[in-house]
Amino acid sequence: MAxxxxxxxxxxxxxxxxxGADEAEAYLARSRVxxxxxxxxxxxxxxxxxxxxxxxxxxxxxxxxxxxxxDFDAASLRRAAQRAVEVARASDRDACAGFAExxxxxxxxxxxxxEMDRHxxxxxxxxxxxxxxxxKEYDARIVLTRRVSYRERVVTEALANxxxxxxxQCNNLCGGSAMVLARQGAEQQVGGGMDTKRRYAEFDACxxxxxxxxxxxxxxxxxxxxxxxxxxxxxxxxxxxxLGIIANLVRADQVLKGKSLFAGKLGQAVAGAGITLIDxxxxxxxxxxxxxxxxGVPSRRTVVVADGVLQNYLHTTHTARQARAASTSNAxxxxxxxxxxxAVSNFALQAGPVAPADLRANVAHGLWVRNLMNLHTANPxxxxxxxxxxxMWIENGKLTRPVRGVTISGNLTDxxxxxxGIGNDLEWQxxxxxxxxxxxxxxxxxxxxxx
Amino acid sequence: xxxxxxxLVAALNAGRAYWGDWAEIFAERRVDxxxxxxxxxxxxxxxxxxxxLGVRVFVGKTAAxxxxxxxxxxxxxxxxxxxxxxxxxxxxxxGAFVAALDRGVAMRPLAHYRxxxxxxxxxxxxxxxxxADRVARGAGAAIRQVTATYTDSIQDVTIINSLEEVAQDxxxxxxxxxxxxxxxxDVIQTAFESTGGLAGFEQVADGVSERLARAAxxxxxxxxxxxxxxxxxxxxxCAAVAGGVLVHxxxxxxxxxxxxxxxxxxxxxxxxxxxxxxSANVTxxxxxxxxxxxxxxxxxxxGTPAQRRVLIExxxxxxxxxxxxxxxxxxxxxxxxxxxQTFRHLPMPRMSxxxxxxxxxxxxxxxxxxxxxxLVKQMGGGQVNIVSGEFVFxxxxxxxxxxxxxxxPVRGATLIGNGPAVLKIIDRVGNDAGPTRIGMxxxxxxGAPVAHGIPTVRVPEIVVGGIVAGMSETMR
Ligand SMILES: [Zn+2]
Numbered sequence: 001m002a003x004x005x006x007x008x009x010x011x012x013x014x015x016x017x018x019x020g021a022d023e024a025e026a027y028l029a030r031s032r033v034x035x036x037x038x039x040x041x042x043x044x045x046x047x048x049x050x051x052x053x054x055x056x057x058x059x060x061x062x063x064x065x066x067x068x069x070x071d072f073d074a075a076s077l078r079r080a081a082q083r084a085v086e087v088a089r090a091s092d093r094d095a096c097a098g099f100a101e102x103x104x105x106x107x108x109x110x111x112x113x114x115e116m117d118r119h120x121x122x123x124x125x126x127x128x129x130x131x132x133x134x135x136k137e138y139d140a141r142i143v144l145t146r147r148v149s150y151r152e153r154v155v156t157e158a159l160a161n162x163x164x165x166x167x168x169q170c171n172n173l174c175g176g177s178a179m180v181l182a183r184q185g186a187e188q189q190v191g192g193g194m195d196t197k198r199r200y201a202e203f204d205a206c207x208x209x210x211x212x213x214x215x216x217x218x219x220x221x222x223x224x225x226x227x228x229x230x231x232x233x234x235x236x237x238x239x240x241x242x243l244g245i246i247a248n249l250v251r252a253d254q255v256l257k258g259k260s261l262f263a264g265k266l267g268q269a270v271a272g273a274g275i276t277l278i279d280x281x282x283x284x285x286x287x288x289x290x291x292x293x294x295x296g297v298p299s300r301r302t303v304v305v306a307d308g309v310l311q312n313y314l315h316t317t318h319t320a321r322q323a324r325a326a327s328t329s330n331a332x333x334x335x336x337x338x339x340x341x342x343a344v345s346n347f348a349l350q351a352g353p354v355a356p357a358d359l360r361a362n363v364a365h366g367l368w369v370r371n372l373m374n375l376h377t378a379n380p381x382x383x384x385x386x387x388x389x390x391x392m393w394i395e396n397g398k399l400t401r402p403v404r405g406v407t408i409s410g411n412l413t414d415x416x417x418x419x420x421g422i423g424n425d426l427e428w429q430x431x432x433x434x435x436x437x438x439x440x441x442x443x444x445x446x447x448x449x450x451x
Numbered sequence: 452x453x454x455x456x457x458x459l460v461a462a463l464n465a466g467r468a469y470w471g472d473w474a475e476i477f478a479e480r481r482v483d484x485x486x487x488x489x490x491x492x493x494x495x496x497x498x499x500x501x502x503x504l505g506v507r508v509f510v511g512k513t514a515a516x517x518x519x520x521x522x523x524x525x526x527x528x529x530x531x532x533x534x535x536x537x538x539x540x541x542x543x544x545x546g547a548f549v550a551a552l553d554r555g556v557a558m559r560p561l562a563h564y565r566x567x568x569x570x571x572x573x574x575x576x577x578x579x580x581x582x583a584d585r586v587a588r589g590a591g592a593a594i595r596q597v598t599a600t601y602t603d604s605i606q607d608v609t610i611i612n613s614l615e616e617v618a619q620d621x622x623x624x625x626x627x628x629x630x631x632x633x634x635x636x637d638v639i640q641t642a643f644e645s646t647g648g649l650a651g652f653e654q655v656a657d658g659v660s661e662r663l664a665r666a667a668x669x670x671x672x673x674x675x676x677x678x679x680x681x682x683x684x685x686x687x688x689c690a691a692v693a694g695g696v697l698v699h700x701x702x703x704x705x706x707x708x709x710x711x712x713x714x715x716x717x718x719x720x721x722x723x724x725x726x727x728x729x730s731a732n733v734t735x736x737x738x739x740x741x742x743x744x745x746x747x748x749x750x751x752x753x754g755t756p757a758q759r760r761v762l763i764e765x766x767x768x769x770x771x772x773x774x775x776x777x778x779x780x781x782x783x784x785x786x787x788x789x790x791x792q793t794f795r796h797l798p799m800p801r802m803s804x805x806x807x808x809x810x811x812x813x814x815x816x817x818x819x820x821x822x823x824x825x826l827v828k829q830m831g832g833g834q835v836n837i838v839s840g841e842f843v844f845x846x847x848x849x850x851x852x853x854x855x856x857x858x859x860p861v862r863g864a865t866l867i868g869n870g871p872a873v874l875k876i877i878d879r880v881g882n883d884a885g886p887t888r889i890g891m892x893x894x895x896x897x898g899a900p901v902a903h904g905i906p907t908v909r910v911p912e913i914v915v916g917g918i919v920a921g922m923s924e925t926m927r
Pocket of ligand 1: 699700704891892893894
């Protein structure tokens with residue numbers, strides 16, 4: 001009889017014990033992907049696959065080691081188990097090392113949508129064509145499209161450990177993307193659109209194409225601005241990108257290592273009044289939803305910041321033991337080859353009361369930010385940042401002209417404390433197991449460098 | 452599981468009915484080791500093996516790709532069948548696949564490594580990061596955090612196709628990097644150093660990691676005393692030691708042929724072969740053959756031998772970086788730039804080792820020529836918009852130049868500009884060649900190890916984004 005996924009992970013932990021592990025954990029991921037890319041009304045590439053990976057973590061004498069395999073026959077599993085034990089022996093002893101304990105109570109639901117599999121590949125190719133058509137029909141100045149795609153992914157994960165956890169879940173996502181180019185005379189501008197949904201029925205191909213086209217066309221004729229201090233309004237997508245940096249500051253591992261400017265700030269105001277940040281892997285409305293995290297801990301809701309005050313950090317089993325706290329179900333593996341690390345699941349800045357246009361209406365001069373570059377270079381400890389930005393200039397509450405080639409810089413702490421308005425337009429951006437939601441944000445006193 | 456070309460050829464032949472216009476198998480096996488020391492303790496330690504193969508079938512201009520970790524003949528034939536079905540869903544124009552390397556040539560793997568990392572005990576790899584941690588922490592009381600990472604990988608690839616071409620390559624890579632954080636009186640500074648290449652354990656052994664740790668720690672301490680960088684437009688001198696991030700980001704990506712196809716001219720360099728695109732003193736090459744460098748390959752991931760490509764010669768645009776697909780569309784030979792992150796990815800044109808070549812200016816004279824500007828000694832990360840040419844780079848280490856003299860260190864500088872515009876106004880190019888620096892280049896979610904380097908270069912006018920402290924008035 002064929003082995004189930006749970007049989008395989010159970011076998012792997014037994015092999016690790018046989019190889020000398022005191023405790024063991026095995027994680028298996030089996031994914032099915034379909035990606036269609038189209039251009040000029042033709043299919044350019046179709047990619048489909050079933051991908052496998054399994055990793056074993058062994059705990060030997062208080063030390064942890066990890067190894068992995070892409071073949072699940074007994075010999076490969078045994079080699080991975082033995083290697084995990086060898087690696088553990090070379091590692092440092094860690095009093096907080098160990099695997100998650102099983103929890104009682106009803107497990108959270110996984111986010112599998114059977115609808116996605118009921119539709120043919122032909123139809124999905126057609127959705128990719130629809131993205132491209134929508135972009136081209138938006139404006140005569142759209143001359144090219146690139147990387148116009150439909151993509152979907154179904155991932156089955158199984159996890160077992162010697163503490164008694166043995167769980168399995170299946171999640172799927174679909175989405176699309178487009179890069180389009182607008183040309184006017186010698187000038188060209190690019191715009192990008194992308195969306196990811198848990199439910200096939202919610203995926204709107206035309207909206208992706210139109211969004212990409214609108215962004216490219218609007219940037220035509222962009223110039224820079226004078227260096228100054230002014231307000232910025234981040235559109236939801238950019239607010240989410242910015243929140244991605246904040247997501248790293250609330251990771252308990254970073255805090256414990258002194259690598260976050262939020263270290264030691266529990267109970268203190270770290271953001272403007274009205275800002276509430278919540279992580280909730282059990283929220284099935286967003287792409288990061290899951291039944292359990294990558295250590296098998298059931299998903300839950302954690303209030304990270306309430307009305308500007310820092311309430312909680314996000315934990316794995318390991319950081320929770322270090323901090324004498326409980327896991328918040330935020331263990332995530334970058335791939336089956338990587339050990340679990342702290343990461344957000346569905347992390348959102350809760351929407352406010354203000355329509356986005358009203359946020360801009362209060363700005364005398366400032367920048368409506370629609371693209372940021374170099375976000376990865378913000379310093380998480382000092383909070384210093386300097387990002388490339390473009391968007392539209394706001395003068396007396398009105399959008400006036402496109403702006404490009406400026407940098408916005410300052411300190412993350414000041415930026416968070418200077419949030420003066422929160423939009424009612426929350427949007428989710430994300431991928432499987434990790435998504436970020438944010439509304440538009442009005443931030444005052446930001447330094448903008450141009451000419 | 453096997454990378455034996457004969458076995459793969461037999462499977463490809465068994466699936467002959469599904470070749471379409473052209474079919475290819477890319478098979479890969481890799482063994483990786485990762486050691487991360489963080490906060491004084493080993494934080495991540497792993498070693499493992501993965502293997503898989505990707506089957507690509509072309510029908511007309513449509514490429515279908517199916518990958519699997521199952522190396523059995525049935526699985527390979529099934530992958531070919533699935534790819535063939537997929538490629539036929541919508542068929543573009545048909546046309547024979549002509550751009551090809553020499554038939555039946557098997558590449559010999561480059562033997563640049565001296566010490567195979569798989570023979571080195573894990574304890575010795577751990578010792579590399581521990582030594583770096585010790586040295587960095589010993590550099591001063593203000594050193595707060597050290598993160599040191601060691602990785603090695605042995606990647607074996609076999610590429611066969613329906614043109615009866617067979618290529619094999621072995622890429623042994625060893626890499627070390629560290630990030631040091633120093634803080635004093637509420638000022639926090641981070642410094643980074645790295646080394647890596649197509650090389651064995653010797654790349655990081657014999658005190659290399661200690662030397663880099665000392666350099667990073669000393670820089671972090673030095674930058675603690677730095678003033679915030681000025682903002683505005685000013686001349687910038689990039690020292691040869693700064694590395695070629697500027698060349699890689701602001702110029703190199705725009706030379707990748709998939710951005711320059713006549714049917715899809717995205718890049719500002721599209722259609723400009725033979726035309727002046729840079730100052731006459733600018734020559735840029737991308738060279739995948741330099742022994743031991745991080746971007747070096749025996750052959751690319753489509754089996755084309757690695758080559759030296761002149762991209763810009765004395766200011767004239769000469770070549771793009773091609774994979775087979777772009778080469779076919781543009782009617783040229785592929786030039787060894789088809790790279791993929793793993794067997795799970797389709798190849799695309801990528802850089803290897805991208806270098807701006809030295810010209811005739813004296814580096815000291817270049818600095819003396821600046822009345823007030825910035826000297827960049829080390830770059831941080833960067834990003835580029837291919838279509839508009841806009842780039843942003845973070846600067847790790849910079850100094851003010853005042854009246855031709857290098858004076859104060861400054862922190863937090865960002866360079867923002869337009870790649871093609873900068874290429875045209877570069878007015879001094881030094882006669883010195885700097886050391887290459889390494890990077891992990893990202894493009895469409897695929898990473899590729901690369902290297903880059905420059906001589907001392909002066910850009911007479913570039914926007915520096917610093918921190919505009921305490922200003923409420925508009926200034927120019
Ligand atoms: Zn790159």
